[in-house]
Amino acid sequence: MSGYVEGILVLLAINVVFAYGAFLPIAAGQLNLGIAGFAAIGGYVSAFLSNNAAVPVPVAILVGGLAAAMVALAVAVPVLRTRGIYLALATFALGEIVRAAILNIELVGGAAGYPVVAFIRFPTIAAFAAGVAVVVWLLFATRFGIAITAVHDDERVADLMGLNVRAFQVAAFALGAGFAGIGGGLYAHHFSYVEAQYFGITLSISIVLFVLFGGTQSVLGPLLGATVFTLLPELLRGSAQWRYVFFASIVIVVMVLRPQGLVTGVQMPRLFRDHRERARTGRAA
Amino acid sequence: MLIYFQQIVNGLMLGSIYAMVAVALTLGMGILRFLNFSIPGLFMIGGMLTWALVRDAVPWPLAAGAALLMAAVASLVVELFTWRWMRKADEFVPLVSSMAFLILFENLAVAYWGSDLQSLPQLFAGADWRVAGLVISVPQVAGLILSIVLIAGLSLILRKTRLGRALRTIAEDADTALLLGIPIHRIVPSVFLISGIFAALSGVLFAVNYRQVHPFMGEALGLKGISAMVVGGMGNIWGAIAGGLIIGCAEVMSIDLFGADFVDISVYGLLLLILMVRPTGLFGAPAGARA
Amino acid sequence: MNSTLPILALENVSKRFGGLHVVDDLSFSLSGGTCSALIGPNGAGKTTVFNLVTGVYSIDTGRVLLDGNDISSMPSRQRIYHGIARNFQNIRLMAHLSALENVLVGQHCRNSGWRGVLQPVNLVPRNRWREEARAALADAGLAQYERAAVGGLPYGLQKRIELVRALMAKPRLLLLDEPAAGLNPRETEELRERLAVVGRERGISMLVVEHDMNFVGALCAHVIVLNFGRRIAEGTPDRIRDDPLVREAYLGVQAEPRTLQSHAS
Numbered sequence: 001m002s003g004y005v006e007g008i009l010v011l012l013a014i015n016v017v018f019a020y021g022a023f024l025p026i027a028a029g030q031l032n033l034g035i036a037g038f039a040a041i042g043g044y045v046s047a048f049l050s051n052n053a054a055v056p057v058p059v060a061i062l063v064g065g066l067a068a069a070m071v072a073l074a075v076a077v078p079v080l081r082t083r084g085i086y087l088a089l090a091t092f093a094l095g096e097i098v099r100a101a102i103l104n105i106e107l108v109g110g111a112a113g114y115p116v117v118a119f120i121r122f123p124t125i126a127a128f129a130a131g132v133a134v135v136v137w138l139l140f141a142t143r144f145g146i147a148i149t150a151v152h153d154d155e156r157v158a159d160l161m162g163l164n165v166r167a168f169q170v171a172a173f174a175l176g177a178g179f180a181g182i183g184g185g186l187y188a189h190h191f192s193y194v195e196a197q198y199f200g201i202t203l204s205i206s207i208v209l210f211v212l213f214g215g216t217q218s219v220l221g222p223l224l225g226a227t228v229f230t231l232l233p234e235l236l237r238g239s240a241q242w243r244y245v246f247f248a249s250i251v252i253v254v255m256v257l258r259p260q261g262l263v264t265g266v267q268m269p270r271l272f273r274d275h276r277e278r279a280r281t282g283r284a285a
Numbered sequence: 286m287l288i289y290f291q292q293i294v295n296g297l298m299l300g301s302i303y304a305m306v307a308v309a310l311t312l313g314m315g316i317l318r319f320l321n322f323s324i325p326g327l328f329m330i331g332g333m334l335t336w337a338l339v340r341d342a343v344p345w346p347l348a349a350g351a352a353l354l355m356a357a358v359a360s361l362v363v364e365l366f367t368w369r370w371m372r373k374a375d376e377f378v379p380l381v382s383s384m385a386f387l388i389l390f391e392n393l394a395v396a397y398w399g400s401d402l403q404s405l406p407q408l409f410a411g412a413d414w415r416v417a418g419l420v421i422s423v424p425q426v427a428g429l430i431l432s433i434v435l436i437a438g439l440s441l442i443l444r445k446t447r448l449g450r451a452l453r454t455i456a457e458d459a460d461t462a463l464l465l466g467i468p469i470h471r472i473v474p475s476v477f478l479i480s481g482i483f484a485a486l487s488g489v490l491f492a493v494n495y496r497q498v499h500p501f502m503g504e505a506l507g508l509k510g511i512s513a514m515v516v517g518g519m520g521n522i523w524g525a526i527a528g529g530l531i532i533g534c535a536e537v538m539s540i541d542l543f544g545a546d547f548v549d550i551s552v553y554g555l556l557l558l559i560l561m562v563r564p565t566g567l568f569g570a571p572a573g574a575r576a
Numbered sequence: 577m578n579s580t581l582p583i584l585a586l587e588n589v590s591k592r593f594g595g596l597h598v599v600d601d602l603s604f605s606l607s608g609g610t611c612s613a614l615i616g617p618n619g620a621g622k623t624t625v626f627n628l629v630t631g632v633y634s635i636d637t638g639r640v641l642l643d644g645n646d647i648s649s650m651p652s653r654q655r656i657y658h659g660i661a662r663n664f665q666n667i668r669l670m671a672h673l674s675a676l677e678n679v680l681v682g683q684h685c686r687n688s689g690w691r692g693v694l695q696p697v698n699l700v701p702r703n704r705w706r707e708e709a710r711a712a713l714a715d716a717g718l719a720q721y722e723r724a725a726v727g728g729l730p731y732g733l734q735k736r737i738e739l740v741r742a743l744m745a746k747p748r749l750l751l752l753d754e755p756a757a758g759l760n761p762r763e764t765e766e767l768r769e770r771l772a773v774v775g776r777e778r779g780i781s782m783l784v785v786e787h788d789m790n791f792v793g794a795l796c797a798h799v800i801v802l803n804f805g806r807r808i809a810e811g812t813p814d815r816i817r818d819d820p821l822v823r824e825a826y827l828g829v830q831a832e833p834r835t836l837q838s839h840a841s
Contacts, residue, residue: 100549141699153670162685248389
């Protein structure tokens, strides 16, 4: 595989992981605009471990994800008391605080960034991406997925039906943060460098944009969003800026034409079709 | 002691810039319940276009005017794609589109001008007041006064004019406004226009006074405007001003007390605290832009 | 189950919003296994009573007793675990879930905890919970709509799905808020039959808010009439029909409450 193609696929895999990180809270009705901050936690923690503690890289990355999830868990309860736009802003503030805090930790390089010694290639990264995708798919094939969507659609009724709304929201938020942390760890160990500046609001916004663009009603959406975001600009061969211009323009247009995103329909594509009982009324548009 | 006052003065100057951005955001938030993430981008357009034109030997008042005009056009484009042509989907969608516009503006700026920090020449050489040992920059004071005048004017418009009444009705209940025959589709653009111009003017003032611009200045500064809006109270214009001044002072003091590294933590920490403890802000109104 | 205790009892329950007493010193009790109706003009406080019983609103004064146990301060989420289920005046199904998935939500209180949450209902084709939900839909004649997203279905179908969802919780007390509203006469009759069968076969107690007095008369043996948050009459449907206070409440002049049927046909 040529270096160029590998580079693209690596980016794709990392973006898929980030996408599922943003997808989970959105599926539960919350917007995590600080997702890049959790990616930063994962990146730095995993880099620190593999640099200093002779921890095998995959383990370090998982621990990084766990660290991000723990932080999310700690802040989720007070932060998730806010709602809607307030929540989006609170998560945004959180992300900026995490980034600013990391910039001040000299132990991991501060503003100069933190070099990472260990290096992982596409197969490892792809395995992680596949793992994350499979975990999300499986989760949404269980009552968890139905509960998350129920909480998203109608918190009051979900509560009356016996669902612990807060618990599901916190779980989605923390799990999503954990995936973002894994993505950060993958990034750190492939690009051999982490710097807090990269994990800012622009990254968070980009991730949220391609997740919403792909469609949040289905577990396939994030996959499609990440793919379009990563691959389409490659066809343009322009500079990085023009790719973002193009991507942003596409998102704007799609949001007008098809605000529910590209992939819609039922949440979980049926793995086992029972042809005798195909729904006649079909799927929603 | 004197240093303390000087810091307050500096904080107020910076704060007046945040206040304008906060007011721009508050208009959208209060009237349309819409957090317009493109506002930091319009702030940047105001600042960078002023720089670009001044660099090409355009006299700064003309440069500022052209920048404002460009921002006005941009804000109307934003309105089209985030509001007018929107069909109601998830409540996130207009917010998301406005974020996409921010990315669009920022990257267009990088594509045209590069991502470096750019400097403006000194436009008001030696125009400093020295009063009681304090140094007060005249252009900054002018900027502060201009901000206050404009915001007061806006407040008057909202309270006294037909347009203002229509806007306040829309803020209360858009459907009722429709029933009352208020031409929402003709009025909503004015909200975007006014907030866009406020944001861009703020950027112009920043460029002219602090003389440094770069494509991502909207993130560094415009997003603090969001903090200002929340701290002061969403939907309340005078609260937005108070919020802006508070954030400006907090920033300046925190640089002094803790060093520049902790500025962001202080400002966003304050934002987070307010959101969790008192989300309607210090002077907030839950609905409707109060004049 | 203690058959001498009423399944539901309200004792001097009051609820105020601002200065307005939406429910004012209300007391009544329902015997187990029966169907009672809660009627009254619009704004009488009927839906508020439902919201108080299910815990959506907190009670200002008084008590709500379930089987003699005070549940007044029980969190709303817990109440379905104690057997109280309801439907909603404006249908509130989860728009992004299919009909089957909405019904699966109804099962949640019987299948919660780690085991329940990770139950692979959408993965394993013969999962018993999924089969139970499918059977319930089939039983209600809705099998063909299993996979349909509920948002696009006609009103009458959505109402039926909502009922299946509520019944899936295997409640002991079912609160029905205008279950016949918007249904045509045939659908109304089918609903009445279904409720009668369900009540009989499963011993479910029901409290029904309705405007259709024929529906109420045929289904319920016990009627409570509210006006301005207060109980103004109580008894059998026939007795209520003749009660002058009731007539006055509805129209202010002599008129049969019977004529106040839903106009949706």
